Amino acid sequence: MILAIANQKGGVGKTTTSINLAASLAAMRREVLLVDLDPQGNATTGSGIEKGDSPYSTYDVLIEGLSVDEAKINVESAGYHLLPANADLSGADVELLDVPEWEYRLRRALAPVNEQYDYIIIDCPPSLSLLTLTGLVASDGVIIPMQCEYYALEGLTALIGTISRITGKLNPDLEIKGIVRTMFDPRNRLAKEVSNDLIDHFGDTVFHSVIPRNVRLAEAPSYGVPIMYYDKQSRGARGYLALAGELAKRLEQKD
Numbered sequence: 001m002i003l004a005i006a007n008q009k010g011g012v013g014k015t016t017t018s019i020n021l022a023a024s025l026a027a028m029r030r031e032v033l034l035v036d037l038d039p040q041g042n043a044t045t046g047s048g049i050e051k052g053d054s055p056y057s058t059y060d061v062l063i064e065g066l067s068v069d070e071a072k073i074n075v076e077s078a079g080y081h082l083l084p085a086n087a088d089l090s091g092a093d094v095e096l097l098d099v100p101e102w103e104y105r106l107r108r109a110l111a112p113v114n115e116q117y118d119y120i121i122i123d124c125p126p127s128l129s130l131l132t133l134t135g136l137v138a139s140d141g142v143i144i145p146m147q148c149e150y151y152a153l154e155g156l157t158a159l160i161g162t163i164s165r166i167t168g169k170l171n172p173d174l175e176i177k178g179i180v181r182t183m184f185d186p187r188n189r190l191a192k193e194v195s196n197d198l199i200d201h202f203g204d205t206v207f208h209s210v211i212p213r214n215v216r217l218a219e220a221p222s223y224g225v226p227i228m229y230y231d232k233q234s235r236g237a238r239g240y241l242a243l244a245g246e247l248a249k250r251l252e253q254k255d
């Protein structure tokens with residue numbers, strides 16, 4: 001199952017969700033590959049991999065045609081494999097245009113390793129760039145992290161429309177597998193209202209598990225480990241473990 005974690009809006013918790021979902025699923029004994037598709041490389045550094053730790057990156061896979069098996073790293077401290085990103089990837093958005101059938105590049109690169117993993121999680125950049133498009137075309141489903149703020153619902157409706165338009169021909173089977181509320185503060189009345197509206201509109205697509213605003217989640221990346229290896233008892237760690245459990249139940253029942 002290949003899942004893109006996507007939202008064109010910046011700073012909504014895509015990378016935090018990618019890393020911690022990957023680690024939580026791995027802790028549940030699933031085989032997981034995390035793909036860093038963002039030139040910012042936050043999923044890479046947040047996994048404890050520094051620039052220079054790895055000779056290859058997602059760039060080499062997308063542009064140079066290197067295999068995922070050659071480019072991936074086994075991140076033992078987090079329990080998953082990682083296809084790391086670095087700044088090279090910022091060039092890829094333009095260079096991809098010269099690659100024949102670039103839209104399918106990631107999909108074809110992941111196909112030979114898909115059987116090795118229960119979950120391949122793709123951390124997308126905050127834009128609807130060519131990179132994001134390759135991520136969406138490669139995926140079976142999308143998970144959308146969102147903050148319950150004013151205008152969030154409008155943004156979400158637009159995002160879902162855009163996703164279906166841009167992937168309509170290239171990947172018609174792509175499904176929205178879930179919307180996850182991130183950085184949630186139940187004491188904030190607006191957040192609660194937006195959350196209720198969200199459930200009214202999208203029903204069961206919204207995960208029951210909610211990720212609370214929790215400073216431990218913001219601290220963990222500077223230690224290069226997922227939250228569960230930084231502060232297992234934190235509300236953030238429990239939130240992501242619950243989300244991973246809910247996701248696995250949702251997806252593995254249907255299969």
Ligand code: ATP
Binds near residue numbers: 012015040042214
């Ligand atoms: P970008 O669009 O730049 O890729 P993003 O959507 O990947 O951003 P993150 O990097 O995951 O978002 O999160 C943005 C910031 O908020 C980071 O500093 C992160 O540590 C922090 N953060 C994420 N989730 C939470 C949370 N639940 N509680 C507190 N801080 C959080």
Ligand code: MG
Binds near residue numbers: 014015016038124125
């Ligand atoms: Mg990010």
